[in-house]
Amino acid sequence: MRWTLRIISYGVFVVMLFVLVSIVVSGVPYFFRPGFFTAWPQRAMSEGGIFPMLIGSLMLMSLVFAISVPVGLIGTIFLSELAPRRISMFLKSLAGTMNSVPSIVYGVFGLAFFSVKLGFGTSLLSASLALSTMSIPFFMNSAVEFLRAVPKELREGVISLGANKLQATLMVLRASKNGILTSLMLTLGRAFSETAPILVTGAVFYSTKLPGKLTDPVMTLPTSIYAIVMNLGERSQWMAKAMASLMVLIMIAVYSLVQITRRNKRE
Amino acid sequence: MSDVVFEIKDLYAFYDEHAALQSINLKIWEKRITAIMGPSGCGKSTLLRCLNRLNDLIPGFSLKGQILFRGQDIYQIKDLTEYRRRVTMVFQKPNPFPMSIFDNVAYGLRIHGITKKSILKDKVEQALRMAALWDEVKDKLKKPAVQLSGGQQQRLCIARALAVEPEVLLLDEPTSALDPIATTKIERLLEELAQQYTVVIVTHSMGQALRISDEVVFLYEGRLIEYGETSTIAKTPKHEVTKQFLTGKIG
Amino acid sequence: MMRKTVSFIFVSLTSLAAVIVAAALFAIVFFIFTESIRAIKEVGFGLFSPNWYPVWETDPEFGVGTMLLNSLILTVWTSVWVWTIGLSVAIYLHKYALNKEREVLLRILEYVSGIPSVVLGLFGVLILGNWFLRLGAWSAQNFLNASIVLSVLTLPFMTSLTFQSLEKVPRQLVEGAIALGAKDLAVMWIELRYAAPGIVNAMLSVFNRIFGETMIVLMVAGGANLLVRSLLDPVRPLTATLGSEIGEVAVGSLHYSALFFIAFLVLSGSLILNLLTNRITRKLERWIKG
Ligand SMILES: Nc1ncnc2c1ncn2[C@@H]1O[C@H](COP(=O)(O)OP(=O)(O)O)[C@@H](O)[C@H]1O
Ligand SMILES: [Mg+2]
Numbered sequence: 001m002r003w004t005l006r007i008i009s010y011g012v013f014v015v016m017l018f019v020l021v022s023i024v025v026s027g028v029p030y031f032f033r034p035g036f037f038t039a040w041p042q043r044a045m046s047e048g049g050i051f052p053m054l055i056g057s058l059m060l061m062s063l064v065f066a067i068s069v070p071v072g073l074i075g076t077i078f079l080s081e082l083a084p085r086r087i088s089m090f091l092k093s094l095a096g097t098m099n100s101v102p103s104i105v106y107g108v109f110g111l112a113f114f115s116v117k118l119g120f121g122t123s124l125l126s127a128s129l130a131l132s133t134m135s136i137p138f139f140m141n142s143a144v145e146f147l148r149a150v151p152k153e154l155r156e157g158v159i160s161l162g163a164n165k166l167q168a169t170l171m172v173l174r175a176s177k178n179g180i181l182t183s184l185m186l187t188l189g190r191a192f193s194e195t196a197p198i199l200v201t202g203a204v205f206y207s208t209k210l211p212g213k214l215t216d217p218v219m220t221l222p223t224s225i226y227a228i229v230m231n232l233g234e235r236s237q238w239m240a241k242a243m244a245s246l247m248v249l250i251m252i253a254v255y256s257l258v259q260i261t262r263r264n265k266r267e
Numbered sequence: 268m269s270d271v272v273f274e275i276k277d278l279y280a281f282y283d284e285h286a287a288l289q290s291i292n293l294k295i296w297e298k299r300i301t302a303i304m305g306p307s308g309c310g311k312s313t314l315l316r317c318l319n320r321l322n323d324l325i326p327g328f329s330l331k332g333q334i335l336f337r338g339q340d341i342y343q344i345k346d347l348t349e350y351r352r353r354v355t356m357v358f359q360k361p362n363p364f365p366m367s368i369f370d371n372v373a374y375g376l377r378i379h380g381i382t383k384k385s386i387l388k389d390k391v392e393q394a395l396r397m398a399a400l401w402d403e404v405k406d407k408l409k410k411p412a413v414q415l416s417g418g419q420q421q422r423l424c425i426a427r428a429l430a431v432e433p434e435v436l437l438l439d440e441p442t443s444a445l446d447p448i449a450t451t452k453i454e455r456l457l458e459e460l461a462q463q464y465t466v467v468i469v470t471h472s473m474g475q476a477l478r479i480s481d482e483v484v485f486l487y488e489g490r491l492i493e494y495g496e497t498s499t500i501a502k503t504p505k506h507e508v509t510k511q512f513l514t515g516k517i518g
Numbered sequence: 519m520m521r522k523t524v525s526f527i528f529v530s531l532t533s534l535a536a537v538i539v540a541a542a543l544f545a546i547v548f549f550i551f552t553e554s555i556r557a558i559k560e561v562g563f564g565l566f567s568p569n570w571y572p573v574w575e576t577d578p579e580f581g582v583g584t585m586l587l588n589s590l591i592l593t594v595w596t597s598v599w600v601w602t603i604g605l606s607v608a609i610y611l612h613k614y615a616l617n618k619e620r621e622v623l624l625r626i627l628e629y630v631s632g633i634p635s636v637v638l639g640l641f642g643v644l645i646l647g648n649w650f651l652r653l654g655a656w657s658a659q660n661f662l663n664a665s666i667v668l669s670v671l672t673l674p675f676m677t678s679l680t681f682q683s684l685e686k687v688p689r690q691l692v693e694g695a696i697a698l699g700a701k702d703l704a705v706m707w708i709e710l711r712y713a714a715p716g717i718v719n720a721m722l723s724v725f726n727r728i729f730g731e732t733m734i735v736l737m738v739a740g741g742a743n744l745l746v747r748s749l750l751d752p753v754r755p756l757t758a759t760l761g762s763e764i765g766e767v768a769v770g771s772l773h774y775s776a777l778f779f780i781a782f783l784v785l786s787g788s789l790i791l792n793l794l795t796n797r798i799t800r801k802l803e804r805w806i807k808g
Contacts, residue, residue: 001702005610012607012673013623016630019670023633023641075539078532085326091536093796098543100723100792101785102730104757108764108781109546112553116769133542140539153362157424160319161375161431162352166528175365193634196732200764222636229640229737237644244637251632 027245127202146179361420418449604676639737683716
């Protein structure tokens with residue numbers, strides 16, 4: 001029993017390590033090509049750099065951040081601090097349900113609603129709205145646990161000094177700020193690594209300029225990986241590998257940051 | 268005799284259907300220490316929390332009867348935040364806010380609109396002195412409050428409450444989580460404070476009630492079974508349950 | 519007065535945010551359904567026929583039957599592997615692993631769970647795909663390849679969730695069983711019983727994630743709309759079709775509507791599964807919490 005399980009576990013370990021290392025290692029050497037981070041791709045992505053994809057992903061993340069953090073945080077506060085018990089439970093299960101909806105569905109919804117119905121077209125705006133629709137419940141689901149973990153004594157302590165709801169809420173947020181930060185990082189990390197929703201609503205395979213306004217289409221890291229792997233030949237694959245490696249390294253950094261934040265809290 | 272601060276008339280309190288308090292009639296006098304006693308679950312905390320309407324936060328809580336604060340029905344009060352400043356509360360478990368020692372004490376002042384640095388400084392010092400904590404923390408006011416010991420944290424919470432210049436201090440078993448030395452310190456402090464403030468304290472230690480209180484209220488299964496001057500009741504308890512309490516059979 | 523107004527604005531703002539979130543789910547269901555009405559009306563039961571020839575000039579066909587079956591087969595097959603392996607690893611971590619082993623393995627799993635699915639797709643195509651060709655498979659992208667990559671995607675999730683549920687089993691319970699003279703396996707059984715809600719939740723979530731995963735099947739499964747007969751056949755699950763065609767189709771066409779019908783199927787699948795998960799876990803929890 002013990003040995004069977006141990007062998008399986010070690011097998012899993014080896015496979016996982018192999019996946020991780022082979023992805024990272026196969027891409028890192030290309031980081032040092034001149035202009036890799038600062039140049040535009042050339043000759044069907046067989047030369048040049050990933051500048052526009054990098055900026056595109058960054059722009060998308062900033063928009064998702066700007067949309068989903070305020071809405072998500074405010075929604076979470078309502079959920080945990082203000083709503084009557086029934087409504088709070090209902091909303092919580094709603095957010096849980098939305099969390100289990102596959103990301104392609106958010107893409108298809110974004111296409112029908114933001115791109116077509118509201119006329120935003122294939123654009124940075126549509127993509128960030130579709131991603132935010134997905135990110136908000138994800139954020140709420142995770143953040144609400146941290147708000148709920150704040151002891152009731154703290155809330156009552158603030159109230160009995162004569163604070164109003166808003167002031168009491170600010171205190172709860174202060175007490176759970178590490179947790180909220182964790183949720184925030186995980187949410188952005190997830191939005192950063194999603195491909196399907198952007199593929200459908202905002203991404204173009206190749207564009208000659210950066211998005212100048214919200215309704216311009218955008219090139220991003222994940223969609224470009226997809227496009228290169230599926231459509232271009234061997235001569236372009238290095239760029240996909242390099243971007244894949246970069247994305248994995250960024251995600252590892254995010255998870256490490258989360259770990260550090262959690263540890264800080266425990267002290 | 269001094270003035271009546273609280274007059275409780277035929278009070279019933281319910282959590283959903285469950286009646287936690289039944290037909291309570293009671294007066295609480297100014298500048299005295301009133302102890303609320305009784306076995307665990309008899310409704311002490313509920314009664315105390317009624318006095319500054321903290322139970323309003325609990326879904327399903329309701330109440331019948333009247334509580335008058337200096338003659339005014341507290342359920343008619345519009346400005347609850349101001350009322351809670353005047354009648355403030357300290358809890359069983361010390362609950363320092365996640366900020367510095369100074370900011371903890373200043374918190375109540377700030378939310379009531381005092382922001383001037385020099386005034387804040389004075390008032391914080393004054394409150395900490397009153398709570399007999401100043402000497403211990405004066406060099407680390409900028410440190411996180413959670414680094415204090417349990418007893419210090421509880422005195423900090425008292426200082427925080429005193430800083431808003433309340434008239435009534437409600438305390439729910441403030442020493443039950445503390446060691447004997449810290450307990451003694453807080454009991455001394457309360458005796459000091461009773462010269463200026465009205466103090467209502469929940470305790471289930473008979474010894475503590477005898478040591479510090481002027482009046483004592485006995486609750487049993489949600490009903491008031493006896494109340495009056497502590498010294499009188501200690502000598503001649505009328506009710507059977509009180510007697511058992513005094514001799515340590517319940518408690 | 520100022521403070522009253524601030525308080526009021528605060529409460530209404532937060533309620534508004536909550537309403538937006540609640541409305542979003544209903545909007546999603548509503549839009550996806552209304553866009554698929556045309557296909558439901560015009561194609562009817564033909565939607566479940568096996569053939570999908572959406573751009574045939576004369577007589578296009580919009581049957582999702584084969585894709586649906588392939589999706590289900592791929593999901594069930596992969597899930598069973600992930601469940602078994604994930605459970606085994608979690609039990610090992612919980613019962614036998616040294617602290618160091620546990621830490622390292624959990625850390626690695628966490629990092630792997632952060633790998634974007636498109637990157638795993640790349641891994642499947644460029645690395646696993648090559649191996650398959652060298653081993654003599656006639657298509658680099660195939661059922662087995664997709665299944666392996668999907669396992670890598672979901673194993674970390676399955677393992678860590680199961681492990682966490684096992685860790686939550688109270689010590690007294692285990693010690694009580696040991697005190698009664700229970701053997702290893704019997705003790706394990708009790709722990710599994712106690713952790714059952716969490717484990718079942720993990721299992722169904724894994725199923726849901728595999729069923730709805732798009733990028734990996736789009737890149738790695740191979741894209742042939744034929745019912746899978748061997749592990750090395752290329753296949754095309756529902757989400758692969760959706761992901762590859764929705765970007766290029768004319769808005770408002772019958773093809774567009776049929777794709778929304780696929781999205782509707784995927785969405786319904788996950789909603790039903792979610793409902794089921796909640797039901798079952800609640801029922802199982804009753805055994806624990808009384
Ligand atoms: N938040 C609550 N919800 C429901 N019932 C409660 C709540 N708080 C207290 N009770 C019930 O009210 C009764 C009195 O409780 P409490 O006032 O806390 O007693 P004490 O402080 O004397 O131990 C108990 O039976 C308790 O179960
Ligand atoms: Mg109590």
